Amino acid sequence: MSESFRLKQGGLINRNKKISFKFNGKKYFGYEGDTLASALIANGVHLVGRSFKYHRPRGFFGAGVDEPYAIVQMNRNNEVDPNVRATEQELFEGLEAKSVNCWPNVDFDIGAINNFLNKFFPAGFYYKTFMWPKSFWYKFYEPIIRKAAGFGAASIKRDKERYEHKYEYCDLLIAGSGPSGLASAYAAAQNGAKVILAEDKSRFGGSLLTSEVTIGNQSGKEWSEKIISELKSMPNVTVKNRSQVFGYYDHNMLVMSERVSDHLPRTEKYIPKQRLWYIRAKQVIISSGSIERPLVFGNNDVPGVMLSSAAKEYLKVYGVLVGKKPIIFTNNDSGYETAIEFKKNGVDPIILDTRKEANSEIIKEAKELNINIKFSYVVAAAKGYKKVNSANIAKISDDKKSITNIENIKCDCICVSGFWTPTIHLASQSGNKTKFNEEIDAFIPSQSKQKETTLGAANGVFTLEETLNSSFKKGSELSKEITNKENKVSVPTVVEKKSSNHDKFWCVPLPEGKNYKRFLDFQNDVTVSDIQLALREGYRSIEHVKRYTTLGMATDQGRTSNLNGLQLVSDIENKVVPQVGHTTFRPPYSPVSIGAIVGREIGKHSKPTRKSPMHYWHEKNNAVFVDAGVWLRPRYYKQGNENLFEASKREAKNVRQNVGVCDVTTLGKIDIKGPDAAELLNRVYTNAWLKLPVGKARYGVMLREDGIVMDDGTTTRISENHYHMTTTTAQAANVLSHLEYYLQLVWPELNVNVVSSTEQWAGAAIAGPKSREVLQKLFPDLDVSSEGLPFMGYIEGNLFGINAKIFRISFSGELAYEINVESDNGNFMWEKIMDIGKEFNIQPYGTEALSTLRIEMGHVAGSELDGRTIPYDNSLEGLVSKKKDFIGKRSLSKSAYLEEDRQKVVGVVPLDKKTSIPEGSYIVKDAKAKLPNPKLGHVSASCWSVEYDNPFSLAIIKDGKNMIGQKLFAMSPLKNKTIPVEIVSSHYVDPKGERVRS
């Protein structure tokens, strides 16, 4: 198709660069500088999609972020981008887009049958219809509604595009580069303030690009270009186009999305598609302008009906005619500007003005151009299905209640102007309580809530002169307060045409006997009758009306519908608009890609990865890793074709029979120093610590104040006032904060310092009956006999020239030692252990074998210390001191904690000695009991006991102590398993603990 709606000249596009693109599979041409929308209109394409509910044909209504209809699915870089506004998408070579919400295609859409069934789709249709039978919802209604509703389709593939985050600080953030943004930025920049000027569109200048004004001796456009180039040359100013400030958050934090490469055929390597800016600004100027308001009449959604400001923008910026036989339907002077622009380009418009009469410079100019102007005239209804082809126009009575003299006239577009709505979203998001301005029939910001100032059209100021004056002044004032500098700038003289007052009329009454749909919300298909119905049904609060009818809830956030909706509600209710109030504006102003919000924090970048110094040894030796908090730990070391089960069994067995070595670097370590260190430990742990001798370790349990076990671990007295505490891997950070809390706030009198030393030490646990022999060979000079280094003993040694700390502690229940060396020496230590251990059949073991060993010994760990158990539940009462006070002790005397039949950790063995019990299974008395079957408790951890070669689990069950010996059932509804089991002691292996002391 040829570009039959493109003017021979004019516009800001680059006519030297022709661009080809595809829409719905068909090839078209446009120019560099076009949007997808302007290029399609130039090609005479007005049908771009189907509406949300009725699947009525949809075209273009706006020319930018105000667009409610023209939403397309983009295909770029082999990635899909759903719900892109065609009016915002810049054209690039090879662009491919298609329509959404239509099937099989936009020309013939099956869903359009909804339009003929519209009697059955009133407001609240879904709420009323799909309520019963209840069981139909998931199986029947929801899948169908899901299919029928919604716009673009998201990809299920991982997005390969790159998104970035940036943090920025500035003195003054200015949102919008229209006249007020430019003037305030310029004034502030002269005072040396650090300024960020953000413009949503690709071109700077806002309304100056399309208005006929003179500033100084330049046109508005020339002036804006001069200011921008000056600002760009200043080191204290950042000027950003394609960047929308979409959210105003607490403490002057604003978020801006920059579309870095969306306008290019593909993203270059290392250049993101989009970048999210988190900007902390000392002052914020909101110069977001205003959006034209539609007039409401019959079938006002037919493609070809659009905002008059959009028609003007297509003409002046893109050199495109939205029609060749336009009707301009207006209640104010703005429509005349569009009409004049048409006329200047050889197209004859008709102006229908709802006002009885009006006089101004602009109207005079239109008259001089011989434009046909009909006062007291309205469009009663647009005619045409996929494109407007005529309009029923009518004379409106002086009281605006009735219409007469209906006649049909041919047209191919209807440009509407119902005056202007200030864009107050950012101001409202900042917490500013807006106020209603009667003069302009719209809300404007009121008292500043944060450090925000709204200027220009966004503040309801519609004359250029006043806008520039106030903006130069504010920019200068605000920056002066920050920089203490004042470089006066002279305000240029402005020539602009004065406007006459607008007409408050906005909604054309229905002709007698006609039942046209009159749309308020064009994206969500909300009509005048829907609002009327909602009010008849008793909805009063505007928030309820909004949610019931979905008015203003579409992705355009009601930019073109909100005020008309409020006007209608207030008319019906006989209230004034400020009494009805408006709904809350929430960020984002316009949709933001999830990718941009996530940024680079995706996949392995979503959290830091911590690796032990021995990590590469594990890697080389076929370790299969598992995430343990932020750490990567070997889960098992694969030999041949072994699976997890086989490998962990081999590793655990080798510990029981020979000796194994496990990387325990990840354990939390806290260095504690000071004369009151023992006293701190005594208050933090449940057991007694004051008499622990130097060179000895002790196991301890710490509670929260509510008596729940927080963590456990061993702490060793290195010297008189120096202790080395270990925590579980998962709780390391919490325990440190916990200690700091008590030291800084509760007991500041204690003279103690705590610091994390987790990453300073590499740790290896050597466990098994032959571990002493390995240790002796590692430290030939040390006495490592049971007397020289008894259970829970600590000594320091020299490991082939490096310092080592040796703790005789055990998690596996075997004779075991933990060696710590400085992290840098970790790999050296590990290789020495493996080398020397060879003759004793040493094998490394991973977390799976580690779990097996602790479970069959009945050592409680994270799965039992799960934030719901107290020491007694874990049979740790021996560690709870009766004599001294400690954190959480008072809670332990709560009656619920003292009940005889409280839960306890027990052992569970399947009767068949074969079936493994899934973790999380319920323990019940009667497998066939009526549901809900009362549960006694749950299985917390399961393993394959290498000692007895059968499955063994730990469970936390009610009255556990008295359950030992009972035959019960473990049920896992999730895995559909019911396993007969016997309850046994949790200390399945070596219940007297002889091995660790051997």
Place this chain on the structure above:
Amino acid sequence: MLHIKCPHCGLRSQNEFSYGGDATVKRPALNKEISNQEWDNFVYLRKSPRGKHLELWQHISGCRQWIKIERDTLTHEIFKTLKGNEEL
């Protein structure tokens, strides 16, 4: 996102801090005999005021000090920040 003036480090972003609850709660002294009611008040009962609230935060990604912040729970306005040992 809040902008918090750590009394030790200066203005920092909220994501360097972690929240620590009501700063007016005082832990009963060790070894002191107290009623169940008093203990429950300390462990569980917290006011949830709409408006000014004195609360604890820890500058975990900074100086690791526990600090006090007087904040409006409705508007997030921060009136004052104090060191852990300072009183309003």
